Amino acid sequence: MIYNIPFIVVVLLIIVGLATVVFKRNLIKIVIGITIIESGVNLFLITLGYRENSVAPIYTFAPSTKMVLPVPQALTLTSIVIGVAVMALMLSFAIRIYQHYGTLDSRKIRRLRE
């Protein structure tokens, strides 16, 4: 049971993130929502690689027990790197939008519609 808690947290994080993206009207908060979803997905990947009673996958002085899977950690790392790029680009868009529209309210930022 205790090992299922991370999965519950994953689902909670993703739901919170989705709710933020759908219901918050501030562009910065939308970006934060995306980041929360990303954290949820990253936590999910990390949890997948976890094995009970095992050590970190480092060979330096490693005791001869089980190791957790290193592949999901590599995946998570890649995803974090991508996440940094995504967040930087989104925030710079938000800055630009604020310069042009004078607001961060997504209901007012709709010159493009229909």
Next chain:
Amino acid sequence: MSEMSKIVRTISNSLFPFIMIYGLYVIMHGHLTPGGGFQGGAVVASGCALILVAYSSGWVFKKVKESNLSILESIGAIGFISLAFLGIGVTFFYNFIAGNGLLFGEIPPVGPNSGNLNTAGLLPLMNLSVGLKVIAGLFAIVAVMAFVASRRMRKK
């Protein structure tokens, strides 16, 4: 963003070298311990961000030009891909200097050991180039954003 007080500046001055050393350590030991180019680069870039916060972004841009940072970033990326290209005699990304006894070329010992820095062939070199790219890239992002924000504040 204007310059912060003398206390903040002094403390960041004394912290800065330690952050640098820690970040470079993480980059250099990427093939042995957790970490690597991106993580170490992020540490170094956050050290630079500390300086950015302590001394305004205007001060930083007097010392470093944004275009120079983007050149460093490109060089890092080119280094990474070129290293991958060097192995194309066999396959792309082939680790051709692992285990030949020269630079980073020792064969790692089997079993629990203290870790040998001089192993893993291309990986440390790739970590270095990724580290260069990440330092330059992240620092440029943070500095440019701070610069734009401070310019807007002054306008108001």
Next chain:
Amino acid sequence: MLHTPSGYWDPLLWILALIVAILIAYIIRGFGRKDYKGGEQSKPFLSGMDIPDEKELHIRAGNIYWGFMEGLEGYYDIMKKIHTGVVNDYVAWFLGVSALLFIVILIVGVT
């Protein structure tokens, strides 16, 4: 030559047929009277109204297919309501479709 399930399609043959058809049309046109031109019938006709200066006559894009849009007014009203241009709604549509697919694939589509 492209073979389709119930026949074939050959553009070169089609072009040949087109050329033949144009030739035939040209020949039929040749039977017409040469002097049957000029006078009232060669002028444009606009429901009996006065014709504005022909050099400046151009129907704007917004007025083309006016009747079509008018006929499907209800449909277009709904469409306008859907396309709000608010980024939150885009995400909401995405989530809605995902939810629908969940229902269809997980519950309806039992194998």
Next chain:
Amino acid sequence: MNMNWLLTHSPALLIAIPLLAAFLTPLIDRLSKRARNVLVLIVLITVEVVMIVLAWDVFTGNTHIYTMGASNPTATIPVQAAIPIRIVLEVDGLSAFMGLISATVSLAAGLYSLAFVRRETGQGRYYTLLLLMLVGMLGMEFTGDLFNLFVFLEILSIASAALIAYRFYRGDAVEGAFKYFVISSLGALMVLFAIGLLYGQYDLLNMAALAKVMKYTMLDKIALVLFIAAFAMKCGAIPMHMWVPDSYTVAPASITAMLVVASQVSLYALFRICFSLYGLTLDVTTVGIIIISLGLLSMFVGVTMALPQKDIKRLMSYHAISQTGYMLLGVGVGLYLIGKPEFSTYGMAAMEGGIFHIFNHALYKGLLFLTAGAIFYKVKTRNLNEMRGLAHSMKFTAIFFMIGAFAIAGIPPFNGFASKLLIYESVYCVSPILSIIAMLVSIITLASFVKVFHSAFMGPPMRNTKEGEVPKSMLIGMVILTVGIILFGLFPGWVVDHIVHPAAQALADQAAYIQAVIGG
């Protein structure tokens, strides 16, 4: 450097060369603008040539496998392990087909850009991102690894978002880019989550290896839903299409042509996952019906929304959605019929039609967007109400537009007709209503392009625009696509037999896909 060496390494080279050039561009940009343009052109031409060589070899029946970093490109499974661990590139018929599309349109867009963005700032970055988009597309097409697919998807969407906002001094450009980026990064995260679900069950990331052990459990179904939703959104299927007109409208025209291909690449990923990853374990009837209904909805709503548009690029973007519907319909019918006796006749023809339509659409919609860009270059507006009589000064653009419009409306002898004919005839087998709707959509398509042609090119000339045609490099970009349209229109039989059929065969034959990597 002989031919064999080039063929063996071409899958990696095709991704690596543009990637290297992408990061060289900003450096060379500081030395000389001309040298930068030459470098970009050389790279784009090289990619096109290598792609044609590789595709030719693939279409004759050799699936190319390339294992990154292994001691031998075909050593997919390392000696110490039983499963593929390294990143594997797998180029089969469909990958090569899509790669050909990406390379061709990128070449045309690159040539067109030389003059089109001449007056803008930050061109060094423009070309960097353009090459990165090409890298992302080729990577998504070639990769045989699910996580790698995600990485290239993100590279593609980051590069596209940055390019959509290229004219950042206009507020709407940044707005369109933000909307695109929010929804596409959300989609990409869903893809990553689905990859995690599959990895958690099977401890595998390689698509062929996964396909071999796929059991279609509950978690697989959830992953499938997330994949379908995310990739259908990325290819602009209604009702998740709202970002398409927003972002296509504000991007520079050359980038819009690339974005069309980027959407098709997402479509490729959707098909790849349905056919090659899940294959026959899938509940083909349900998923087939889902894809068919997404296609029908996209076709109909897309075209009816296009009709009243006043913005020329917005109108064309709605047509892009509607044409995507044809592909979804064609391949969806193929998926619906797979495993049934009708598959060998009607199902295969439907898939050939859908896949052929991808190439045709990339060509003519790319051409149409490039002509729209030429109009924008000349009159500085996208509003159809404010333009008229452009055919007086832009004769070549008018002709190119007409060819593109005929092709998209499916008028013989242009290429759109051939693929639409295949779709009409084969989807008739599932239900005649599908064919009727498809034809109706074609008619409305023609109607709306008549509107564009009338309001932009006909009528008395505009008073305050400069005389003359657009610069030569833009015309050359358009000529490349026009030649493609005419050739594909005149020789559809040859194209279908030698290019489209291997691609459809690669999609339908899951066993061959698995065998190429795993063996046995």
